[in-house]
């Protein structure tokens with residue numbers, strides 16, 4: 001499956017196929033309340049899997065949890081069809097290390113909107129990326145290494161299972177449509193959230209807080225906040241900055257399932273004297289990137 005995961009043709013064929021299936025499905029298969037409800041439920045589960053497990057737990061180590069909870073969260077993330085977790089985490093760490101400069105896999109500044117939105121995933125993985133993913137995986141417990149290898153299969157099996165359970169309506173409205181929607185919301189973090197929105201923190205990149213998308217992106221739209229202090233479990237720093245991913249982690253903490261949350265407030269981040277340090281050696285991204293905040297004179 002790793003070969004499949006790294007072939008550019010997986011995305012070059014898979015992306016148009018899923019879009020076509022979703023559009024044809026919307027045009028020809030009528031939804032009912034049941035399939036829409038299941039689709040919304042699965043969309044939410046997968047969304048939490050991406051923001052809580054892939055992003056905040058495994059990329060940034062914003063909190064700690066037990067092996068079973070980490071596995072379950074990663075499993076939900078795998079259902080979103082955003083690739084194996086090692087693939088995702090490695091590239092997102094590269095994005096933080098080289099934000100909006102040479103080495104950033106998806107910067108609009110380097111390649112334009114379309115490249116940062118989805119063009120970059122149609123390109124072949126460099127050997128250094130594949131080696132970096134292997135290093136990442138080696139740090140994980142055995143159950144996560146196995147899950148990681150089978151994530152693309154798991155994602156496809158999910159589609160087959162939904163089809164057998166509820167036929168075309170369930171396949172279209174709980175699989176193709178929510179998958180394509182969730183892809184684009186994630187893509188928008190990489191494209192639009194580096195182009196449009198406010199920049200309350202003067203980071204040395206183009207990251208922006210995008211109010212319109214923050215809520216449906218499970219809090220990921222507070223992207224300038226995130227670049228200011230990537231390790232923070234909390235992306236929405238103000239009471240009105242809705243951040244569903246953070247609330248989910250707080251709920252886990254309430255039930256004793258998550259601990260050691262990194263919870264910097266806006267003023268703590270602003271008062272930080274930590275300088276934006278960037279590695280220019282061209283080495284693969286470090287396992288846990290340091291919080292990055294710039295102080296401009």
Ligand SMILES: [Zn+2]
Nearest residue numbers: 095207223227
């Ligand atoms: Zn970014």
Ligand SMILES: [Zn+2]
Nearest residue numbers: 059092096230
């Ligand atoms: Zn991040």
